[in-house]
Amino acid sequence: xxxPVPERSTGALTDPTYRRFLAARTVAMAGNALTLVxxxxxxxxxTGSATLTALIAAAETAPYLVVGxxxxxxxxxxxxxxxxxxxxxxxxxxxxxxxxxxxxxxLTFAQLLGVALVISTLFVFADAASFGLVPQLVGRDRxxxxxxxxxxxxxxxxxxxxxxxxxxxxxxSPALVLGIDGLAYLVAAAVVARxxxxxxxxxxxAVPGRRLGREVGEGLRYLWAMPVVRWLTVLGTGAxxxxxxxxxxxxxxGVEQLGLASDSPALGWLFAAGALGTFVxxxxxxxxxxxxxxxxxxxxxxAVALLALLALAASSTVVVALPLLAVLNFAMTTLIVxxxxxxxxxxxxxxxxxxxxxxxxxxxGGSPLGAALGGVVAGxxxxxxxxxxxxxxxxxxxxxxxxxGVPRFARLDVLRAEALGGNYYPR
Numbered sequence: 001x002x003x004p005v006p007e008r009s010t011g012a013l014t015d016p017t018y019r020r021f022l023a024a025r026t027v028a029m030a031g032n033a034l035t036l037v038x039x040x041x042x043x044x045x046x047t048g049s050a051t052l053t054a055l056i057a058a059a060e061t062a063p064y065l066v067v068g069x070x071x072x073x074x075x076x077x078x079x080x081x082x083x084x085x086x087x088x089x090x091x092x093x094x095x096x097x098x099x100x101x102x103x104x105x106x107l108t109f110a111q112l113l114g115v116a117l118v119i120s121t122l123f124v125f126a127d128a129a130s131f132g133l134v135p136q137l138v139g140r141d142r143x144x145x146x147x148x149x150x151x152x153x154x155x156x157x158x159x160x161x162x163x164x165x166x167x168x169x170x171x172x173s174p175a176l177v178l179g180i181d182g183l184a185y186l187v188a189a190a191v192v193a194r195x196x197x198x199x200x201x202x203x204x205x206a207v208p209g210r211r212l213g214r215e216v217g218e219g220l221r222y223l224w225a226m227p228v229v230r231w232l233t234v235l236g237t238g239a240x241x242x243x244x245x246x247x248x249x250x251x252x253x254g255v256e257q258l259g260l261a262s263d264s265p266a267l268g269w270l271f272a273a274g275a276l277g278t279f280v281x282x283x284x285x286x287x288x289x290x291x292x293x294x295x296x297x298x299x300x301x302x303a304v305a306l307l308a309l310l311a312l313a314a315s316s317t318v319v320v321a322l323p324l325l326a327v328l329n330f331a332m333t334t335l336i337v338x339x340x341x342x343x344x345x346x347x348x349x350x351x352x353x354x355x356x357x358x359x360x361x362x363x364x365g366g367s368p369l370g371a372a373l374g375g376v377v378a379g380x381x382x383x384x385x386x387x388x389x390x391x392x393x394x395x396x397x398x399x400x401x402x403x404x405g406v407p408r409f410a411r412l413d414v415l416r417a418e419a420l421g422g423n424y425y426p427r
Contacts (some may be wrong), residue, residue: 032159054375166268
């Protein structure tokens with residue numbers, strides 16, 4: 001067996017450039033935490049429709065299905081820092097149109113849907129760029145530290161942000177809250193635009209004249225050739241179906257299943273409970289990855305998430321739902337971050353954006369479908385049945401993981417050693 005490669009004694013936070021990058025992401029994530037509550041509340045108040053509320057959640061993930069593959073290939077051609085700054089500024093401007101339209105009394109569901117599609121499309125390109133930027137900025141051996149820190153900060157914000165958002169949407173306006181997120185995007189973009197590090201002005205190596213389709217195909221071939229990347233990605237589709245349905249219906253679950261008012265600040269508690277589970281997972285995962293194989297972590301995550309979602313479908317009070325949401329998000333975050341870190345560790349730099357956006361596309365491909373189907377089932381039979389239907393995705397992933405031998409996948413340090421030794425590079 002290949003000997004594990006020890007990590008550097010210092011974490012990513014010792015790098016001052018990474019700290020500034022983290023500060024920019026913190027500002028952006030603070031705004032996003034507000035939008036997480038404000039956007040579905042705004043849609044539900046505007047339309048009173050569970051289906052349209054879930055449709056917005058679908059619109060936030062659907063662009064990955066359309067532009068995910070070319071975005072990854074293009075991000076491997078372009079300067080990643082400039083992509084992050086440009087997409088952030090454009091997203092901020094798009095969000096600022098919402099409070100303006102609301103102030104003028106012309107805000108419609110169509111505009112909200114359009115804004116959701118625009119910022120979600122821009123997010124695909126930003127996501128592709130960040131996958132390659134983080135390993136370039138901190139080094140491959142500190143990717144786990146850098147990624148886990150980003151998740152930890154984001155979820156710490158998520159603990160407070162939904163509670164603040166729940167208060168703001170009742171005392172001001174959900175549209176105004178979206179405007180705050182727009183300003184946060186602009187501030188974060190300005191910080192990223194000023195960052196510099198060795199290689200920050202360069203672009204990944206590219207073959208002149210190579211067609212975009214060929215570059216997309218190279219990423220697909222690498223993903224499929226590496227068993228650990230392939231199965232963590234493919235099986236993630238079932239989890240994304242469940243996650244899409246749950247996130248898209250969370251406000252509706254709060255109102256129709258748990259008996260909360262549509263303007264109740266307690267709606268923010270539901271998001272905060274999920275953020276608590278995510279926060280604990282982000283703190284625990286680096287330690288767990290040093291002791292357990294990525295396959296065992298993945299399999300256990302599917303099992304725990306399945307049980308939590310089925311229990312949530314049977315709950316009828318906020319007191320019961322809150323801990324279940326925390327457990328569900330703990331398991332789902334573990335699955336997601338475990339997959340991201342594994343891909344970043346084993347994938348060569350020139351393929352980072354392509355492989356990771358392709359993996360996102362495949363693994364997240366079920367999110368818009370799950371959100372849309374969840375809305376339809378909820379409208380016809382109620383949210384408990386919609387959540388039970390969503391649990392079938394997790395069941396399929398769990399069974400698939402056991403059938404293909406995912407529990408036998410090695411620890412992260414072993415995978416990193418094999419990658420550095422060339423065992424995970426395409427021939």
